[in-house]
Amino acid sequence: MSALWRRCLAGIVERELLRFFRQRGRFFAALVRPVVWLVLFGTGLRSVMSLKEMPPYETAVPYEDYIVPGLIGLILLFNGMQAALSMVFDREMGSMKVLLVSPLPRWYLLTCRLLAGVIVGLPQVYAFLLFAWLWGVRPPLAGYLYVLPAVVLAGLMLGAIGLLVSSLVEQLENFAGVMNFVIFPIFFASTALYPLWQSPDANSILATAAWINPLSHAIELIRFALYGQLNATALATTVLVGLAVMALAVWRYDSGRILRRQLAGAA
């Protein structure tokens, strides 16, 4: 990697970290969400949810153990959408143009933004894992290391989805709709909270939705990695969906479609 490319990546990551540390509330807000789910939802449903033995678990596990990888997925999903919101904000504020006139290929600049978003998300994930450990959810120690590449890949894929969403959302005000039409359906129709496709009793439509939902595969990748195993299908799906969505998002930014829409409105 040439010095120009390396310095550009370092600069973009530094900017995102500076912005993140200036908004400390964002860290705690991101942490409160999964913690509330784990403490309230997990405790409440523990007695009514009977989970059978299934990979990667060697025995039946408490419900809280099951939802921790799903809640990591929730952190990454919100992080991806936060990055998307930040992209739309940058576009409205003009900062996006500063990035796009840098003398590097657009795909690289956008990948740097994506990577910076994932780096910002990592402390949130590990802070949540620490809380989960204190709450009694204790995967094998090595799992904390194995889960890192899985979290990075899942974060990149969800960040790419966020990037694509940001290229489709015209104004900041429209972003509330993203919550209703992107985050909630993706999250609830995934394996985050219940093992939909493993359960023969599951509603077949919901099970199919979970199967085609990329978040499910990202969560399964994290779940297996946390227990020192590799889910090859989840890995392949996460990587392929991530690449495809990223290519689409780069095409939308590179083709000047977004600026064209803004200028055509003014013309």
Add this chain to the structure above:
Amino acid sequence: MMALEIAGVSHTYRRKALDAVSFAVTPGEFVVLLGLNGAGKTTLFSLIAGLLPLQAGTLHVLGHPLPQERTQALAGCGFVFQQPALDLDLTVSQTLRYHAALHGLSRRDARRRIDEELARSGLSDRADELVRSLSGGQRRRIEIARSLLHRVGLLVLDEATVGLDVPSRKAIADRARALCREDGTAVMWATHLLDEVSPEDRVVILHEGHVVDDARAERRAEPLPQRFARLVGLEAAA
């Protein structure tokens, strides 16, 4: 080699925004691109910056054709956008460091260039302040300093003085003109304000996507305000 060479450039949204626009800017030249709102200045600016795809015509920036050699062209170009584009929650030096990184400057070079440009902008004492705390004129001067960090051969400013008071506008225009004289930087200054034109400036008048005039203000027999009003149809409206 021309700093900027535009030949037969057209661009269409729903209607034609630029129609066969052609002109060139030589190194060290200060060119005012004068036109009313909607004349096509921002579209032309966006094409030069590679933010819009080129539909028709050819565009060379510092000898590099767009879009084929976009990255080489952008490496020698500085842009000041019509809409202020600063991170309000970063300090001045953090803002400039970010831009230096986007252009591949090493930490040491970046520090040196930031100090130089802040000194030239008269803002050395504001380096550690948040951009949010600066006035509109100071923010604009930071944007110009930012656009020059990587030593540019061509500086393009799109309505850089909109919304600023007279002293701030003069300070920014003086800074841009000094760049031409002292560094040999070519400057394209897009504006709709006639009072920003100096007698020695070359003025390209853009109207409804067409270049309707291209000459030095002092060489015109007819005074620029009257000529501009006639060419863009303001006389008839009045």
